[in-house]
Amino acid sequence: xxxxxxxxxxxxxxxxxxxxxxxxxxxxxxxxxxxxxxxxxxxxxxxxxxxxxxxxxxxxxxxxxxxxxxxxxxxxxxxxxxxxxxxxxxxxxxxxxxxxxxxxxxxxxxxxxxxxxxxxxxxxxxxxxxxxxxxxxxxxxxxxxxxxxxxxxxxxxxxxxxxxxxxxxxxxxxxxxxxxxxxxxxxxxxxxxxxxxxxxxxxxxxxxxxxxxxxxxxxxxxxxxxxxxxxxxxxxxxxxxxxxxxxxxxxxxxxxxxxxxxxxxxxxxxxxxxxxxxxxxxxxxxxxxxxxxxxxxxxxxxxxxxxxxxxxxxxxxxxxxxxxxxxxxxxxxxxxxxxxxxxxxxxxxxxxxxxxxxxxxxxxxxxxxxxxxxxxxxxxxxxxxxxxxxxxxxxxxxxxxxxxxxxxxxxxxxxxxxxxxxxxxxxxxxxxxxxxxxxxxxxxxxxxxxxxxxxxxxxxxxxxxxxxxxxxxxxxxxxxxxxxxxxxxxxxxxxxxxxxxxxxxxxxxxxxxxxxxxxxxxxxxxxxxxxxxxxxxxxxxxxxxxxxxxxxxxxxxxxxxxxxxxxxxxxxxxxxxxxxxxxxxxxxxxxxxxxxxxxxxxxxxxxxxxxxxxxxxxxxxxxxxxxxxxxxxxxxxxxxxxxxxxxxxxxxxxxxxxxxxxxxxxxxxxxxxxxxxxxxxxxxxxxxxxxxxxxxxxxxxxxxxxxxxxxxxxxxxxxxxxxxxxxxxxxxxxxxxxxxxxxxxxxxxxxxxxxxxxxxxxxxxxxxxxxxxxxxxx
DNA sequence: GCAACATGGGGTTGC
DNA sequence: CCCATGTTGC
Numbered sequence: 001x002x003x004x005x006x007x008x009x010x011x012x013x014x015x016x017x018x019x020x021x022x023x024x025x026x027x028x029x030x031x032x033x034x035x036x037x038x039x040x041x042x043x044x045x046x047x048x049x050x051x052x053x054x055x056x057x058x059x060x061x062x063x064x065x066x067x068x069x070x071x072x073x074x075x076x077x078x079x080x081x082x083x084x085x086x087x088x089x090x091x092x093x094x095x096x097x098x099x100x101x102x103x104x105x106x107x108x109x110x111x112x113x114x115x116x117x118x119x120x121x122x123x124x125x126x127x128x129x130x131x132x133x134x135x136x137x138x139x140x141x142x143x144x145x146x147x148x149x150x151x152x153x154x155x156x157x158x159x160x161x162x163x164x165x166x167x168x169x170x171x172x173x174x175x176x177x178x179x180x181x182x183x184x185x186x187x188x189x190x191x192x193x194x195x196x197x198x199x200x201x202x203x204x205x206x207x208x209x210x211x212x213x214x215x216x217x218x219x220x221x222x223x224x225x226x227x228x229x230x231x232x233x234x235x236x237x238x239x240x241x242x243x244x245x246x247x248x249x250x251x252x253x254x255x256x257x258x259x260x261x262x263x264x265x266x267x268x269x270x271x272x273x274x275x276x277x278x279x280x281x282x283x284x285x286x287x288x289x290x291x292x293x294x295x296x297x298x299x300x301x302x303x304x305x306x307x308x309x310x311x312x313x314x315x316x317x318x319x320x321x322x323x324x325x326x327x328x329x330x331x332x333x334x335x336x337x338x339x340x341x342x343x344x345x346x347x348x349x350x351x352x353x354x355x356x357x358x359x360x361x362x363x364x365x366x367x368x369x370x371x372x373x374x375x376x377x378x379x380x381x382x383x384x385x386x387x388x389x390x391x392x393x394x395x396x397x398x399x400x401x402x403x404x405x406x407x408x409x410x411x412x413x414x415x416x417x418x419x420x421x422x423x424x425x426x427x428x429x430x431x432x433x434x435x436x437x438x439x440x441x442x443x444x445x446x447x448x449x450x451x452x453x454x455x456x457x458x459x460x461x462x463x464x465x466x467x468x469x470x471x472x473x474x475x476x477x478x479x480x481x482x483x484x485x486x487x488x489x490x491x492x493x494x495x496x497x498x499x500x501x502x503x504x505x506x507x508x509x510x511x512x513x514x515x516x517x518x519x520x521x522x523x524x525x526x527x528x529x530x531x532x533x534x535x536x537x538x539x540x541x542x543x544x545x546x547x548x549x550x551x552x553x554x555x556x557x558x559x560x561x562x563x564x565x566x567x568x569x570x571x572x573x574x575x576x577x578x579x580x581x582x583x584x585x586x587x588x589x590x591x592x593x594x595x596x597x598x599x600x601x602x603x604x605x606x607x608x609x610x611x612x613x614x615x616x617x618x619x620x621x622x623x624x625x626x627x628x629x630x631x632x633x634x635x636x637x638x639x640x641x642x643x644x645x646x647x648x649x650x651x652x653x654x655x656x657x658x659x660x661x662x663x664x665x666x667x668x669x670x671x672x673x674x675x676x677x678x679x680x681x682x683x684x685x686x687x688x689x690x691x692x693x694x695x696x697x698x699x700x701x702x703x704x705x706x707x708x709x710x711x712x713x714x715x716x717x718x719x720x721x722x723x724x725x726x727x728x729x730x731x732x733x734x735x736x737x738x739x740x741x742x743x744x745x746x747x748x749x750x751x752x753x754x755x756x757x758x759x760x761x762x763x764x765x766x767x768x769x770x771x772x773x774x775x776x777x778x
Numbered sequence: 779g780c781a782a783c784a785t786g787g788g789g790t791t792g793c
Numbered sequence: 794c795c796c797a798t799g800t801t802g803c
Binding site: 365368629630631632634 | 794796
């Protein structure tokens, strides 16, 4: 291990790393070296005699877990890190549940249902109940159930809870409780858990079996949780149980980056942590090592519009850097073109590689125009998000065979493959099988096994027996051969591989390649050699459980390929890029029209915007389109309200530099720039500034709406005063804006934001006192 | 049972 | 516009 690992930390980081026993909360601002602290702390614990076996570290993404593991290994120098328990909540609990779920009657090779599987089960149930699936939309029902599970509410409690029932009545969907109940029973019958069950059932087991709880309390003597602001009540309670004996819980988070409430996360968890335990040590990491001053200042000011935050003051020693460019285009296609052009230009001008750029959007559907324009300019890119590899139809079909082989109770998968490829087991036969399984209270698989005694007719019987024999032969192989050999056999026996091979259409070819890739991934899984002393679970069951928890972002194999990345802001959390384009900054899109009804929703959107801004290291473009296609028709959007919350000082609202803009707007309308940029957005900015020089909205060829009138010459000997003494009512002098009056001061005491009216300097401005250089006049 | 077509509906984010 | 599902006709 490197001896000097503590020297590489700043004071606060060191304080966090060297705190060994007792609850610790690290409030880690964006780009403040959070991962470094977490990994160094793990190393430090081990250096101080803590056994790797006793450390549990929970993250939100597989990627974060992988990164953490790698970095710990780097610090420790050897392979000491391999016994650490590092993973996502879901994957760690899935692993523990393989050992413990039998206590609740689940097979240890239980299937994990992804969202699609779960919705499909729900749809069958809704139809069985003769409910209209247009009214009881599986998606809606799923979200209700998910929310219930995330707050540890089972079907019984759900049906008895007045508030919940009231909500369902008001939404005119009183049957959701019943559906939930049937869904839970069906999943159990199928030997399957959905994502939320991985948390919920873990909690149930810890609560119901004290010996299990004790076991893990003593195993996980030190617990670390990353992104604590994104934990939901289920995760919170589990952590509380596991940590109750030793109270060596270290949580790391940033309330300003809490963006997962739709998944049940509650920001309260981090806001309340100090009250949950006695003697909580709180460390704040406030130095940002990532971004320029301009970027950080804009981010700070934006987030200051939210209420009730943990007080912190994020600052940086980095240079001021470029201004943030704000760009408006006429349409979404022009937005795409502008971004692609600018990327091309920046590559030349500032010698960036493709990999230095990221395009961030609110919704996956926005990727299209960027794909097109990047393709046109032959700029390589990769889209993150959307369908994961394992959600593709051909992969799910293939995996369904493996799932059924491992867990014959899994009806969802069984139904998927029972007649794929076609083998003469049609709709009527399947329905009959379902009825029989309900009548006799046995699984569908058992009905199939005993098809003869249930009187299926000759042709059908033959088909069923053939199917049963085939699956049984796979099962028989499992004991003797590894997962890869079994999978190859599945491909052969079912004819799937051959069939796809013979399909010479482009899609057929792609599907064939995908199945080959699946086989490769199984091969890789089985053949990765165990490290010395390490016993990885290489079973098919373990493989299957892993892959359902993988997302698109986890197909990391060519992480380093030199491509522009496109992803949602959610997917970008935890990442950083030299150049960031945050696009689609329009009302109804960002903030999403779905999230503007309450202050809480809006604040979460704002945090999302904050996350987007803070991904940028050096350069940041914010773009929005005047109108864009939505569901086939052109809709007009107002610029996002967030754009008005940014301090003018660091924003260039008139970005038109280089040839890129001319290219971007040259197509079609001749004066796209003056029309699109000057009018709407700029007008609104002007209205907010009563004292601003009256910029008329008359169409001028190229207005330059510089928001920083730089005519002011500072008084001789201008020296800024201590911002602490500034109060509303004072007259101050600003280097650029000239003389002004402070009309209001808001924000946290160490991050105060003053509203100042500069009669000659562009009117009302919001200024961060910590950064602005102001001289008190009187 | 399947391919070709018609219809309707979608309002985010993701383990 | 794009997808997923339902309907029709072989």
